[in-house]
Amino acid sequence: MSQDALQALRPLNALADEDVAVELPVALTVNGVSQAVMLASPTDLQDFALGFGLAEGWFTSRHELLGVEIEPRPEGIELALTVTAACEQRLRARRRTLAGRTGCGLCGLESLAQFGALQPAAVTAPVLAAGALDRALAALPTAQPLNARCGGLHGAAWCRPSGELVLAREDIGRHNALDKLTGALARRDADLRDGFVLMSSRASYELVHKTAMAGIGLLACMSAPSSLAIETARRLRLQLWAFVREGRATRYA
Template sequence: MNYTPAQNRTVWVAQAGECSSTSDNISAEIPVALVYNGISHVVLMATPANIAELALGFSLSEGIIENAEQIYTIEITEHLHGVVAEIELASAAFARLKSRRRQISGRTGCGLCGIDSLAAVQPEIEPVLRDWHVEFSIIGRALTDFNHHQQLRAQTGSVHGVAWADKAGKIVTVREDIGRHNALDKLIGWGLHAKVDWKHGFVVLSSRASFEMVMKSAITGIGCIVAVSAPTTYAIDLAHKANITLVGFARHNRQVIYTHPQFFHP
């Protein structure tokens, strides 16, 4: 198999009393199995791109590893029905994984599938360390840059984008996926490889700021989240606890700051 992020399909367009066929680019959605030390842990529905980054970012943001050095190898193989990521974990990380007893089947819209108790929803998270302030104009600059980097969305119109912006508001990189959690995990995986200092920049989300997105950011050490849509109450509460500045409904001329406005300059 040769999986690609977008596939061309024939569609029929009804307009002005007529129906005609044309071609359209459609986002690809495939199962991705993450297998740790030979044991299948989770199946994610994802866009077939940057799978190794997805595996690395998911491993960190879900608390399976504490740093990138606890993963020795990631091998990606394509199969008839999807992709398998074989991940070799350090023994300490694997022991932690087994103790969680989490065998789940993930969906693109689900960030907490398989959690077996309410106490497990919100883990203990250290407050993110902060040493700089984000500015209104910098966010606006990043939003303009963000629109120019979402290539798969421009082709298909059906994926989420997550970007990393530096302190000047320049988009450093963007990851896209049908699942917003997957897109963030891909970005986190990229950042671990690139040894990004998460304290000196912010993430931009094309989606709403849900609890899961804030939780993954907090675990990673990201101190500012800018979302083009709304947050939820649970996301706001966690962002407050984690010392994260959460910005929603982000536009060039208006932004809503939900937590830690002391780190925001108008």
Template sequence: MAAAMTNLPESDSLPPLARHAVHVFGERGLAPEGVVRDDTLAAEVPVALVFNGVSHAVMMATPQDLEAFALGFALSEGILDSAADCRGIDVRVIDASEAGLPEGMPGIEVQLDISTRSFERLKDRRRSLAGRTGCGVCGVESFAGLDLSPQRVPPRDWIERVDLATVLRAFAAMSPRQLLNAEAGAIHAAAWATVDGELTDLMEDVGRHNALDKLLGKLARANRLDEPGFVLMSSRGSHELVRKCARLGIAAMATISAPTAMGVRMAELCGLRFWGLCRAPRGVLYADGLAVAASGSASTASATASMP
């Protein structure tokens, strides 16, 4: 059952891009004194996630697809067990003066109505993630709070179909669909592809974690988290991305840049197939997503592959 969505705007409340006058120097053909022109910048807005009236986190995010972002965040951070635990989402722009922000910098509040069970668990966690741009583990009070032992991803009989050719096919289709990044740069993307490498969904945000949460939220709303496929990221492969995917049963992920050592180790522990440095014709398989040995180490070491 998908989460109920109420009082949602047909379009985003604030634009995801902004225009700003800049002074450009050193460009071929320009006079030494340069030239003033308009530039397109990525919007970065404080987004407060409020659960049953209690503010839990303030994230710096691109003001687009915020309903999907809020649901994906709640699921990937373990606040909700399923989309059905969210009974409604309401998005509201907060005036800068009301939010206590500088003039001309409004905020956005996303209110989620969640089940009593989920809310009680959230209160028990006593975690604050305020102020990050989709990065870090702010507010964690101890090593135990890092959540570095993700649950195992269920075995998938199709996992070996996520090979280099499939991954590179999906990445080739990714760039043309990054519309915000084409305008402004500075925008990450998270995408979903089938096991044949067909890119079906793409979400963008200034934060890579935010982009992934938007994608996971979109899939959850459509009851598609269990369909065969994999996540692609236009970023490095950090442990938080692996943890978010594993928590929702996503069995494979590919990143355009290199992973961190912790990201690879978490992929090994949870049985997630992990491709990195995916730049045609090359890719590196850091974790194969197959059986894990009793010792806890992966059954294969990382392997580099290239297309002919």
């Protein structure tokens, strides 16, 4: 296991062979200006910075993010993002402060009008092969080595329509795990029309929103969906599956 991955685990005590998930404040600054503070696991932070920025509409493409410096602080970690001048001007025009929690994707919005302004464009779902969700689900535990050790991390996986699991990311927060995944995919210039996201969590609005913002047309989750997640998925023509368990799945949109 990499040193980066080990930073996300901490021994419970010196006598017990048990690990717990690490959760730290992660502050994101853009060209020296504070933009957001999230609680996250300290792994794959460059992927997180890019994925979070794309989901929030900070960047129109990965090329607007010029660099990320990971700077340890006494209180947590600062991700110092350097962006293009055009990107900086857009952020100045609509700057907002977002104080995030592991279960919330809307903290920091000042009004319902801002909530409506965040809506992404409609997406197109891939055609799944028979048994694709079962195959992806069976592969997910192997793709979550940190969760296997502590049991406290969510997983987000990128899968082919055949069910082949290609890439996964982990975090204590489900939306952070998805940001890390979409950031990693963006860095690889992956064709996001040719696959789907599998999440180890429930299907929340924030996950539907972030999936659609990435241009991905299908989201599958292991647990229950929320009403707003279903409504949003239907409006965006995003295919939403939930209660994805061995041998079963329910399509909600």
